[in-house]
């Protein structure tokens with residue numbers, strides 16, 4: 001019997017350390033330097049943050065998203081999930097632990113597909129936490145359907161020249177390089193005709209036209225760039241993986257990215273439940289505490305059950321990734337987790353917000369931000385609807401059409417079959433009556 005829901009004592013000790021460290025040392029960074037996570041460190045921030053990173057390194061918890069075979073010091077996705085659910089509470093924590101999206105996914109594909117030169121130029125500094133990267137795939141006219149991408153690269157001698165537009169390239173404004181998905185052969189199916197390039201952000205022709213913000217952020221000070229690639233010339237060595245391999249690479253990247261978001265979402269949803277429970281116990285109205293009202297008890301019970309279901313599903317999926325070492329084999333569950341994630345975070349944060357009354361919707365509590373985050377989670381790495389169709393297609397693969405006119409579980413036929421199987425006993429039964 002191998003089912004086991006316990007964490008090794010040794011790793012649990014580390015997680016306990018992380019819990020205290022994030023609360024005492026990292027969460028204060030969220031309050032004094034909000035929104036600065038992806039800005040290269042100035043002197044003051046470096047002084048505060050480098051010693052924290054050193055403490056993480058000394059515990060062996062730095063950049064644990066990649067296993068040793070890919071140049072990292074990871075312990076696999078299950079352990080990463082247990083770590084990430086703590087880090088998910090804080091915007092700065094992934095930076096302090098060297099495992100922030102989108103750099104994690106970008107590091108993963110360079111580790112898988114990069115040449116030695118690309119690894120030393122891009123992967124090592126990424127793993128050292130010395131630079132940021134951006135993934136530039138979505139276009140203004142197409143996101144969920146990459147077969148509609150139009151950004152093109154054509155050869156000029158041994159160089160490639162890239163032209164087109166990309167939208168919502170997160171952190172491009174502070175990234176040192178971009179990973180760009182472009183059409184390199186329009187005459188074949190997009191699944192064979194697109195390639196990925198590693199493009200330093202300061203390459204002539206890379207023009208950030210706007211930094212789109214999320215709701216509530218000031219105009220043009222956001223982190224999601226609209227980029228015009230205007231005759232961007234890169235050498236042949238900028239190609240990541242083989243020509244035409246972009247879809248395979250994107251799947252590798254997004255598989256890891258999606259489950260990492262889910263791990264961090266557990267932390268956020270748990271924080272919302274914690275806030276809901278504390279408020280329910282602390283606030284009295286109409287003759288009793290909120291925690292004594294059945295509506296509020298329903299909120300707490302539903303939230304607890306949703307969180308537990310989601311958490312176990314994420315941990316199980318992380319375990320499957322470790323077990324099979326092949327995202328394709330776990331695609332159904334990764335998509336199911338991804339599709340569930342926005343609803344779980346939204347529902348729990350919404351109930352917590354309601355229990356806090358007016359304070360809950362104010363900018364003095366983090367609850368509305370979580371709900372907005374849940375909406376973004378329904379789009380980042382592909383919309384919920386697309387993931388649901390993936391799940392359904394994969395689930396349906398295990399089923400066949402019914403033979404004949406009636407479903408296989410049609411009771412009259414099943415009853416007839418059962419009667420003929422047990423005919424000799426039925427005869428006896430009739431005889432005895």
Ligand SMILES: Cc1cc2nc3c(=O)[nH]c(=O)nc-3n(C[C@H](O)[C@H](O)[C@H](O)COP(=O)(O)OP(=O)(O)OC[C@H]3O[C@@H](n4cnc5c(N)ncnc54)[C@H](O)[C@@H]3O)c2cc1C
Nearest residue numbers: 135136137138142143144168169170376379381382383385
């Ligand atoms: C916070 C944030 C960060 C992001 N960061 C990046 C990044 O770093 N790099 C990057 O390249 N992109 C990034 N994106 C973009 C993200 O990948 C896209 O938003 C996503 O793929 C959807 O594309 P779209 O926005 O063009 O929506 P569309 O493709 O236009 O889809 C719009 C809606 O149509 C519906 N829909 C679409 N397809 C289907 C279908 N097949 N079946 C049923 N319904 C469907 C869904 O409701 C969907 O939400 C980011 C997005 C957000 C919100």
